[in-house]
Amino acid sequence: MLAAFEGWNDACQSATNVIRHLLGRYEAREIRHISCDGYYDYQVSRPMLCRVTGRPRIIWPQTTFYEIALAPDLRIYAQLAPEPNYRWREYCRQSLHIADEFDVDRIVTLGSMYADCPHTRPLPIDVSHDLDECGRSCDCGANDGEDGYSGPVGIPTVLDDMAREQSFDTTSMWVSIPQYTGNDDCAPATLALLRRLGEEIGFDFDEGDLPSLADAWKAKASMLLRCSDQLADYVHHLEREWDRAEAARKAASADPTQAERLVREAEDFLKGL
Template sequence: MADEHGINGGRILVVAFEGWNDAGEAASGAAQALIDHLDLVEIGAVDPELYYDYQFTRPTVAMGDDGVRRLTWPGARLLGPAPQQFAGDDRVTGPGAEQVHVLIGAEPARTWKGFASEIVDGALSAGIEVVIFLGAMLADAPHTRPLSVFVSSDNAEVRDELGIDRSSYEGPVGILSVLSDASERAGIPTLSLWASVPHYVHNSPSPKAVLALLSKLEDITGLSVPRGSLESDAAAWEAGVDALAADDEDMAAYIEQLEQARDTVDSPEASGEAIAQEFEKYLRRRGDGRGDPRGEEPWRPRD
């Protein structure tokens, strides 16, 4: 069934947006890693005047190689394979690598239904067989352990074939959920990959989360994505967080609690009851102020 949906060797569209869906810039970073190692050209773009609030997502100005300053407007671009592609050691390989499309941009501020309709029309015109959404969320995840990636799909056949779950989340959503719903309604199967980013380092990009998303994408699609400097960047990022924790006893203690909870869940002998008990202890610790996001931890993001 995976082959039937184009997940392995078919024409896939990988989607990532900056903003609400992009903790630690992990999703946009993973999409950019694909772009950097594929021969892609722009085959479509939305009109930013229709969908963006420039006071919320401002245009930027930068100096070009010719010494001329140019504005870049927020938007979303659909990139597809270039007519002539070149082989090399530094490019994405694997089944269907020459058919990978990428949609990247900033989350729109308005007219989401129209935006979704335009994007889905572009996907249908490009013959996309499956859409893979990349997201990243802040979570109680220790930076010292492998960062988990939750994979889900609203498509029953995709879930059965890949052995994944349907998300049970209820609450506010970002543009990824809107696009997923529109794609499924148009007959394009979808799945979502969400990386967990440690909330206590939420202000900095997380190359370790980028790597986690790329690894999961490879597992699902069979693609192989060059890492470039990502692995050394991830090691430097982890060392930097270690240094911050070394100067803050409360932060270090909190990270240790997260590590213990994670290790309990990951241990092969862990039973469901043991896991539940460990997390109940963890929640009680949060309740007495040691893990309260409004408590005594200035390094934890506040509402």
């Protein structure tokens, strides 16, 4: 079951747009809901007014579960909702009860965050399977270091944690988005998550118009650089950092002991200070 939540965990709506994309490209049906009562602060997650056949109607924030038919013999489930404001433990218990009802054995949470990364390079994707040995999942999109991530978390991490306690397999997937590009929908981030999700479950998703939307988004971001020398210098700095990190990753992959040597050398240097 996929799970994505609007709000703090969903920069540029990139995570929730993965599920919306699947709902638009494949046969899908609503199978369950979680009532909004008791979970939302309506001054934060406000009800929406819409008109159906000319008549006004209030749409309250709610959680919807979908069944999505990817192929005749392959179906997945998806949970889409604004991040709740209250009673997270009870909310997650309800979510996992519904997952268990449909014999789900794996929970995949999706998230997106702003970060210092250039739009001219592949957007970073962080994937963690289950939680780390300290019982934490990376909820910030940062690579796990020796000590892992410590800090505020969102509902995806809480859902991961409680799912693991109930013997579900869990996977957390986060994409990083350049913070200088604004908060409009980021098609490259949605596309990156979709492709990585396909790798995780062994399925080639219909990408629809996401590639062309991603190209348009990159072209718009590049236009920003032509309008600001300061921003261009900043992005060039990010590119150099990205290229250096990529070169280091390739070197470490070619020689796995090299990374350990670098860590030991750095530790010896710090001890000598």
